[in-house]
Amino acid sequence: MSADARCLPTPTPEPEPASLGALDLFALGRQASAARDGGLGRRGTFVRGRQLLASGGWRGPRDAAESTVDDADVVAVGGLPALRAAGIDLLVAAADSPHARSAAEAGLRLLLRVPYRVGEGDRERLDRLAAIERAAFGVWGVMPAPLGEPYGLDTLRFFALCRLALPRVAHLLADVGALGPRLAQMAFGFGADELHAPIVAERALRLGANAHNPSLTRKEAATLIRGAGLAPCERFADGAIEEVQA
Amino acid sequence: MTNIFAQIRDKVRAAETLSFEDGVALYQHPNLMELGALANEVRERLHGDRTYFNRNLHINATNVCEASCRFCSFARLQPGDPAAYTMTLEEAWGKLRARVAANDPITEIHIVNGLHPGLAFDYYTELLAGLKRIQPNIHLKAFTAVEIFYFAKKFGMSIEAVLQALRAAGLDSLPGGGAEIFAPRVRKKICDDKSDADEWLEVHRVAHKMGLRSNCTMLYGHIETAEERVDHMLRLRALQGETGGFQTFIPLAFHPDNNALMKLPGPTGVEDLRTYAVARLLLDNIPHLKAYWIMLGIKTAQTALWFGADDLDGTVQEERIYHMAGAATPQVMHPTEIIRLIQNAGRTPVERDTLYNVVAEGAALIPDKPFRRDVRRSLEVVS
Numbered sequence: 146m147s148a149d150a151r152c153l154p155t156p157t158p159e160p161e162p163a164s165l166g167a168l169d170l171f172a173l174g175r176q177a178s179a180a181r182d183g184g185l186g187r188r189g190t191f192v193r194g195r196q197l198l199a200s201g202g203w204r205g206p207r208d209a210a211e212s213t214v215d216d217a218d219v220v221a222v223g224g225l226p227a228l229r230a231a232g233i234d235l236l237v238a239a240a241d242s243p244h245a246r247s248a249a250e251a252g253l254r255l256l257l258r259v260p261y262r263v264g265e266g267d268r269e270r271l272d273r274l275a276a277i278e279r280a281a282f283g284v285w286g287v288m289p290a291p292l293g294e295p296y297g298l299d300t301l302r303f304f305a306l307c308r309l310a311l312p313r314v315a316h317l318l319a320d321v322g323a324l325g326p327r328l329a330q331m332a333f334g335f336g337a338d339e340l341h342a343p344i345v346a347e348r349a350l351r352l353g354a355n356a357h358n359p360s361l362t363r364k365e366a367a368t369l370i371r372g373a374g375l376a377p378c379e380r381f382a383d384g385a386i387e388e389v390q391a
Numbered sequence: 392m393t394n395i396f397a398q399i400r401d402k403v404r405a406a407e408t409l410s411f412e413d414g415v416a417l418y419q420h421p422n423l424m425e426l427g428a429l430a431n432e433v434r435e436r437l438h439g440d441r442t443y444f445n446r447n448l449h450i451n452a453t454n455v456c457e458a459s460c461r462f463c464s465f466a467r468l469q470p471g472d473p474a475a476y477t478m479t480l481e482e483a484w485g486k487l488r489a490r491v492a493a494n495d496p497i498t499e500i501h502i503v504n505g506l507h508p509g510l511a512f513d514y515y516t517e518l519l520a521g522l523k524r525i526q527p528n529i530h531l532k533a534f535t536a537v538e539i540f541y542f543a544k545k546f547g548m549s550i551e552a553v554l555q556a557l558r559a560a561g562l563d564s565l566p567g568g569g570a571e572i573f574a575p576r577v578r579k580k581i582c583d584d585k586s587d588a589d590e591w592l593e594v595h596r597v598a599h600k601m602g603l604r605s606n607c608t609m610l611y612g613h614i615e616t617a618e619e620r621v622d623h624m625l626r627l628r629a630l631q632g633e634t635g636g637f638q639t640f641i642p643l644a645f646h647p648d649n650n651a652l653m654k655l656p657g658p659t660g661v662e663d664l665r666t667y668a669v670a671r672l673l674l675d676n677i678p679h680l681k682a683y684w685i686m687l688g689i690k691t692a693q694t695a696l697w698f699g700a701d702d703l704d705g706t707v708q709e710e711r712i713y714h715m716a717g718a719a720t721p722q723v724m725h726p727t728e729i730i731r732l733i734q735n736a737g738r739t740p741v742e743r744d745t746l747y748n749v750v751a752e753g754a755a756l757i758p759d760k761p762f763r764r765d766v767r768r769s770l771e772v773v774s
Contacts, residue, residue, distance in 0.1 A: 171697075263735065296689075296693055296736075297693040327691045329660075331660045331664065333661075334423055334424060373423075374421050374661075
C-alpha cells in the first residue's frame with residue numbers, strides 16, 4: 146500500500162488553456178494522460194462507496210471505504226454539521242453549489258460535477274473550467290456530467306480539457322452511470338484516473354430494464370482499468386491505495 | 392514493442408501490406424492513442440473526412456433457425472417456441488410499404504434470417520420479388536453466406552444456382568454476417584453446426600465472380616484470441632486480393648445477454664477501438680470500415696470514426712438480432728441525428744447507397760441549420 150496524495154499534486158507544465166482547443170484528439174489524449182501520469186502515476190482507481198440519502202438512509206455497503214453525500218441532500222440530512230457526525234468525507238456538488246466552500250473549509254473533500262452539453266464551444270467550456278481553477282477552496286476532484294445524451298468524441302475531448310485546464314485538481318472521475326462502461330473506460334485515455342460506479346459483490350445481468358445498471362464488481366472495474374492500459378487500484382478509507390492483481 | 396510499432400508505422404506509411412506478426416503486435420501495443428492515430432492516417436488517406444451512412448430498413452423475416460450458435464440470442468430452434476416468429480410475405484412486404492407510405496426515401500433493405508427448416512425456396516425468391524414490385528429501385532442486400540450455403544444444401548442446388556435464382560428475383564448484394572471467427576477451434580465451440588470458414592468464403596467467392604458485391608464481418612469479444620482475430624482478417628484480405636468484391640469490413644462486438652455465452656463480459660470500449668484500428672491497418676485492400684452503431688452503441692461508434700471507421704451504417708428502422716442479445720441502442724436513428732453525430736466528430740457526412748454511390752452530400756444533405764460544434768474546427772491546425 147502507498148499513501149494517496151490527498152493534497153494537490155505539484156502542477157506539471159501544461160499548455161495554456163487558450164491553446165488547448167488547437168490540439169487534435171490524439172494529442173489531447175496524450176497530453177491529458179501525461180498530465181495524469183505526472184501527478185498520480187499510471188494508475189486508475191475505484192472505491193467501494195456509499196451515499197447518504199435525503200431520507201437519512203444509506204445506499205451502498207455498511208463497510209464502504211468512502212461515504213458521500215450529494216449537495217442536493219445536505220439540508221435534508223441536517224446541514225454540514227450533521228455530515229461530519231454521519232462520517233461523510235466527500236461532498237458531491239455542482240460547481241456553483243452553495244455548500245461547496247463551507248464544506249471544503251469544514252474539511253470535507255469536494256467532488257464537483259462539471260456539466261457539459263453537446264454543441265458548446267471549447268471557449269465556453271474552458272471559461273467554466275477556469276472558474277473552478279480560480280476557486281479559493283480546494284477541489285479534490287471533478288466529474289464531467291453530460292446534460293442530455295453525451296456524444297463519444299465530445300465527451301473524450303471534454304475529459305482531456307478538464308485534465309489539462311485544471312492542474313490544481315488532482316482527480317478526474319468517469320461516471321459509469323452517465324457515460325456507460327465503454328465510454329467511461331475510454332476516458333482513461335483522456336486523463337481520467339478514477340471510475341465512479343457502485344462497486345458490488347455480484348455481477349449484474351444487464352437485461353431489460355436493468356440494461357443500464359452502472360454497478361461493477363471489483364473484477365469488472367479492475368478489468369476496465371487494466372484494459373485501458375493503467376494499473377487498477379482500489380482506494381481505501383484512509384486514502385491508501387492497493388493495486389488489484391490480475 | 393515501441394521499435395516494432397515504429398517499424399509497422401513505417402510500413403503503413405509506405406503503403407506496405409502488414410503481416411500476421413504485425414497484426415498481433417498491433418493488438419498488443421499498449422498505447423491506444425498511437426494505434427488510433429496511425430489508423431486515422433490510413434482512414435484519412437483513403438477517405439479524408441468523408442463519413443458514409445445510408446437510409447435502410449432491416450427485415451429479419453424469421454428467427455426460426457436450425458443452427459445452435461452459442462452467441463446467438465435471436466434464433467429459436469422450433470417453430471412452436473413462444474418467441475419464434477416467421478413473417479408472412481405480406482407482413483414482410485408491409486414493412487416496406489409502411490416506409491413508402493411515410494415517404495421515407497430508403498435506398499436499401501438488409502435482410503437476414505434464421506435457417507428455417509420449413510420454408511420453401513419460393514418464400515425467399517417471392518420475398519425479394521415482392522419487395523422489388525413495391526419499390527423497383529430499392530437495393531436488396533439479403534441473406535448471409537450461411538443462409539446461401541444452407542439453401543444450397545437444403546434444396547440440392549449449387550451455390551451459383553442459388554445466387555442466380557435469388558438474383559433473378561431481385562437480390563443485389565450480400566451482407567457480411569455469419570463469418571464469426573474463422574478459426575476452427577472457436578467455431579467448434581460457438582457455432583459448430585453451420586457452414587465453416589471455407590464454405591463461408593466460397594459463397595462470397597462465387598458471388599464476387601458473378602459480379603455481386605458483398606460485405607464481411609468478424610464477431611469479436613467472446614472466446615477468441617488476438618491471433619485468431621488477425622487470422623480471420625487476413626483470410627478476408629486474401630479473398631479480397633483474389634476477387635475484389637468486398638466493400639466493407641464490419642467488426643461486430645459480441646453482446647453477451649440472453650445467450651449461452653452470457654457469463655462472458657463482452658468487449659470493452661478500448662477493445663472496440665483497438666479492433667477497429669487494427670482492422671483499418673491490416674485490411675488495406677478493403678475500402679470501407681463500418682462502425683455498426685446498433686452493436687457498438689452510438690457513443691463508441693462515433694469515437695470509432697477517429698480509429699479507422701468511415702461508415703456508420705444507416706437508419707435501420709427495426710433491428711431484432713442484436714437487441715435480443717441485449718443491445719441497448721435505439722432501433723432507429725433519424726438521418727438528422729446521424730448527420731449531427733458525424734459532424735460532431737469533425738467529419739463530413741455523405742449519404743450513400745449500398746454500393747457507395749453518393750446520394751447526397753454538402754448542402755443537399757443538411758436541410759436544417761448548420762452544425763457548429765465539432766472537433767474538426769480545432770483539428771485543422773495539425774491535419
